[in-house]
Amino acid sequence: MSPTIVRAPNLLRVLWTNAVFAPRTTLGFMRIDYVLGTVLIVPFTQMLFFAVVAQLAGNPSAPVAFVVLGNAVAPVTYSSIFSVCQTTDSEKHQGTMEHLLVSPTNRAALYLGRGFLPILTSMATLVVGLLYAAFLFHVPFAAGSAGSLAITIGLLSVSMVGFGLLLGGVALFLRTSIILGNIFLFIGLLLSGANFPVSFLPLPLQWVGYLLPLTWGISAIRATASGAGLMTLLPLWGALLLSTAVTLGLALGLWGVFERQALRTGSIVRF
Amino acid sequence: MRKVEPSRLRAFLASVRLSLLLFLADPQWVIPATIAPVIFGFAAFELYQGSGATLVLYAILGAGMMSMWGQTLYGAGWATGQDRELGTLEPTLSTPTSYLWVVFGRIVVNAVTGLVGGLVVFAVVSFAYPHPLPLHAPVEFVLLFAFVLVTLASVGLVLSAVYVYTRYAGFINNFGEFGFYIITGSMFPVVLLPFWTSPIALLLPPTWALDALRYASLPGYAGFGWGFTGDILGAVGTMLVYLAAAGSVYHRVEQHVLTVGNLQEY
Numbered sequence: 279m280s281p282t283i284v285r286a287p288n289l290l291r292v293l294w295t296n297a298v299f300a301p302r303t304t305l306g307f308m309r310i311d312y313v314l315g316t317v318l319i320v321p322f323t324q325m326l327f328f329a330v331v332a333q334l335a336g337n338p339s340a341p342v343a344f345v346v347l348g349n350a351v352a353p354v355t356y357s358s359i360f361s362v363c364q365t366t367d368s369e370k371h372q373g374t375m376e377h378l379l380v381s382p383t384n385r386a387a388l389y390l391g392r393g394f395l396p397i398l399t400s401m402a403t404l405v406v407g408l409l410y411a412a413f414l415f416h417v418p419f420a421a422g423s424a425g426s427l428a429i430t431i432g433l434l435s436v437s438m439v440g441f442g443l444l445l446g447g448v449a450l451f452l453r454t455s456i457i458l459g460n461i462f463l464f465i466g467l468l469l470s471g472a473n474f475p476v477s478f479l480p481l482p483l484q485w486v487g488y489l490l491p492l493t494w495g496i497s498a499i500r501a502t503a504s505g506a507g508l509m510t511l512l513p514l515w516g517a518l519l520l521s522t523a524v525t526l527g528l529a530l531g532l533w534g535v536f537e538r539q540a541l542r543t544g545s546i547v548r549f
Numbered sequence: 550m551r552k553v554e555p556s557r558l559r560a561f562l563a564s565v566r567l568s569l570l571l572f573l574a575d576p577q578w579v580i581p582a583t584i585a586p587v588i589f590g591f592a593a594f595e596l597y598q599g600s601g602a603t604l605v606l607y608a609i610l611g612a613g614m615m616s617m618w619g620q621t622l623y624g625a626g627w628a629t630g631q632d633r634e635l636g637t638l639e640p641t642l643s644t645p646t647s648y649l650w651v652v653f654g655r656i657v658v659n660a661v662t663g664l665v666g667g668l669v670v671f672a673v674v675s676f677a678y679p680h681p682l683p684l685h686a687p688v689e690f691v692l693l694f695a696f697v698l699v700t701l702a703s704v705g706l707v708l709s710a711v712y713v714y715t716r717y718a719g720f721i722n723n724f725g726e727f728g729f730y731i732i733t734g735s736m737f738p739v740v741l742l743p744f745w746t747s748p749i750a751l752l753l754p755p756t757w758a759l760d761a762l763r764y765a766s767l768p769g770y771a772g773f774g775w776g777f778t779g780d781i782l783g784a785v786g787t788m789l790v791y792l793a794a795a796g797s798v799y800h801r802v803e804q805h806v807l808t809v810g811n812l813q814e815y
Contacts (some may be wrong), residue, residue, distance in 0.1 A: 311717070315724040323727035327736070328592070334737045335596035335604065345596075460581045464588040473592045 289387045296391030303372070305392065306364035306459070307356060313399055321407035322414070325349040328473055329415060340474040346415040347503060348472030350407030351496045354438055357399040360463045362442030365392050367455035373434045379540055385533050389446075390526065393439040400435035408499070420505025427502050430511075432496035435517040440525035441491050447532030466492040491521040560646035560796040564654025571661055581623070583666030586615035590670035593736050594678075603767055609674055609682075610766075611736035613667025613694070614759055617701050618662045618729055620720045624659025625705035628652045629713050642806050649706070649799040656705040660698050683768055700754035700784055703791040710798035719750050723744065733759060738772050754791060757784035 301308040307316055325346050332345035369375040378388070406426065411417040419427075445462060449455035469487035472512060476487045487493045498514035572579070590612025597604035629652065632638035642648050675682070684690060712718040730736065732749055733756045739747065750756045760772040761780035773780060 305721075311720055312723070315720060319724045320727070323724075323731060327731050328587075328728055330731070330737050330741055331593050331596055334607075334741060335593075335600050337596050337599050339599075340596055370774050457577055457580050460584050464585050468595075472695055474595045478595050 280364070281481065289384055291392040292387040293394075294381050296388055296435055297394035300365060300392035301395045304365040304368035305361050305396065306368070307361040307442040308395070313357075314421075316353070316355060316361075317399060317402045317406050320353045320356055321350060321403060322410055324353055325407070325410060325415060332473075337474070339478070343415070343417045344500070345473050346411050346417050347500055347507060348470075348496050349467075350406060350411040350417075351434070352467055352470065352472040354400045354403050354405060354495075355463050355466055355492065357403050357436065358396055358438035359442040360459045361399070363395060363445035363449055363455045363459045363462070365443075366446045366450045376474050379537055383421055385537070388528065389443060392446075393436075393443055396439045396442065397435045400438055401431055404431045404435065414440065417503070419503045423502050423505060426511055427499070428503050429515065430495065430498045430518075433515055434498065436490065437491035437495070437518045437522040437525070438536050440522045440529070444525040444532070447536070449531040450532065450536040465488055469493070471496050491518055491525070494518050494521065557646060557650045560644075560650040561654045564651045565658055568655045568658035572658060575787075579620070579662055579665055583616045583619055583663060583669075584731075586612050586619050586666045587661075587669050589615060589730070589736065590666070591673070594670070594674050598678060602678075602683050603769070605674060605678055605681055606684065606767055607736060608666065609671050610759075610762070612670035613664065614697060614733075614735045614755070615730050616670075617663035617698055618733070618735065618755070619666070619726060620659040620663030621656060621701045621705040622726060622729065624656050625709040625712065625718075626654075626710040628655045628705075630718055639806060639810075642803055647799060648803060652709050652799075653702070653706060656709065657698075657700050660702050660705065662770070677738065681692070685766055685768055689769060690762070690766040692757070693765055696784070697758040697762055700758040700788050703754055703788045703795070706795035707791050708797070710795050710802065713798075713802050713806060729753075734780025735759065738770075740772060751783065752787065754784050754787040757781075757787060 280402055307313070328345045328349045329342050332340055332342045346387070369378060381388075408419075408431075440460075445458055446455065449458060452458065453504040469476070469479065469483060470490050471487065472492070476484050476493065479487060492519040494514050498511060498518065501510050501514060565781060590608050593608040593611060594605060597608050629638060632641055708718075708721070712721075715721075730748060731742070733739070733753050734742070735748065739750045739756060739760070742750070757780045758774075761777050761784060763772055764771045764777040764780060775783075
């Protein structure tokens with residue numbers, strides 16, 4: 279009888295498998311029609327809606343170009359937060375969570391791999407939104423800002439998906455992630471400065487706004503579009519990097535906490 | 550032998566009652582459909598509040614309208630979808646009462662629960678805005694708001710009928726939502742949109758009804774040139790077309806399910 283070979287799961291393989299399979303199984307908004315709708319339709323309709331509102335308001339602190347640019351960026355929440363936070367919820371609904379929890383797979387690879395495709399769709403959403411802003415709404419972009427825009431788009435996409443994974447971690451404990459996803463899908467429109475300067479808000483809400491990566495991302499995009507230098511952009515990029523590190527760390531921490539609870543009580547999949 | 554006609558009103562009221570009980574049993578589901586309008590209402594309030602009390606009324610009115618829209622779209626999408634998932638579509642269709650009245654009850658309850666979003670925005674804005682809101686003719690306002698609700702329900706009926714034949718109800722709900730808000734002028738007068746959008750806007754009864762509501766309640770409102778009476782006539786006319794279309798499609802659906810029997814597997 280040949281000896282049984284027990285092979286440790288390859289980290290990269292787990293990461294890649296999750297990157298490929300999660301969009302077909304557990305992530306929300308990942309059917310091709312939904313992806314196209316998220317990338318092509320949502321930015322345009324959202325920008326148009328708030329552009330007309332801004333035009334009617336005539337508020338000098340939030341002119342049409344300011345609002346359009348904010349809403350070119352804000353739809354990224356669909357492909358990052360709303361899509362990603364459903365991943366743990368779906369595992370529970372499909373009855374696959376128990377199998378995941380008893381597998382020896384590395385949790386970081388298992389969980390973070392799921393963010394791969396949403397990062398790409400988030401980047402596509404941002405690029406399309408900014409193209410709409412430039413060519414349909416005639417928002418001016420500073421010459422030579424393409425490189426800085428590309429860096430900002432990359433950092434913002436990763437940090438937003440990190441935030442989505444954090445919410446997915448919270449959703450491990452909830453009955454459904456849809457409510458949480460919907461709240462964070464739209465709350466950014468109010469607290470991130472997408473439609474008016476954050477300073478318009480009461481102070482406690484401003485603090486909450488500054489906890490969202492979207493707030494820093496919108497500031498970075500606006501600064502880039504206006505041709506701001508590295509001294510302005512570096513702190514904003516730093517905030518996005520910090521947000522990514524914190525949210526991913528917290529997401530994995532939550533997995534650990536809820537996994538231990540699940541193994542102890544056997545109740546986590548009974549949402 | 551005398552043929553006993555099933556009571557449509559009784560079926561409608563039973564559907565309303567059951568939908569209401571289901572909503573009260575799990576009211577959290579109002580959040581997905583109304584969170585967007587509430588947030589948009591607050592965002593519009595922040596933009597409008599420096600431009601006078603009339604525009605602040607736009608934000609409240611718009612949030613209420615969008616909230617009802619959201620719930621109607623959501624309710625219409627689920628009106629038949631949920632029956633399919635639970636396996637109750639065919640049994641419900643095989644009852645003597647037309648399915649239309651069952652769906653209509655669900656949609657009306659959804660539209661009414663959508664008022665929650667408008668009330669949230671109204672309560673917060675009333676607290677946060679330091680000036681009185683210039684609402685003219687409050688009685689007419691309430692009546693016309695109810696009328697807007699009925700026009701929304703008529704669109705919901707047609708959508709729910711269409712949704713019987715398509716797997717794209719979720720897609721239309723998610724990606725059509727903003728489009729509906731824009732084209733019906735929920736947060737601004739439709740006349741601000743490019744002229745070519747007007748014919749599309751006028752195909753929807755809520756566009757007319759909302760314009761009439763603004764004529765009646767907002768001082769100095771300048772909407773469609775035909776004024777309040779034209780708006781009411783237009784709303785009633787388009788709504789009747791929608792109701793006739795919904796009735797026709799549902800009749801076809803019922804015939805289809807009896808003939809082919811594959812409705813569950815659309």
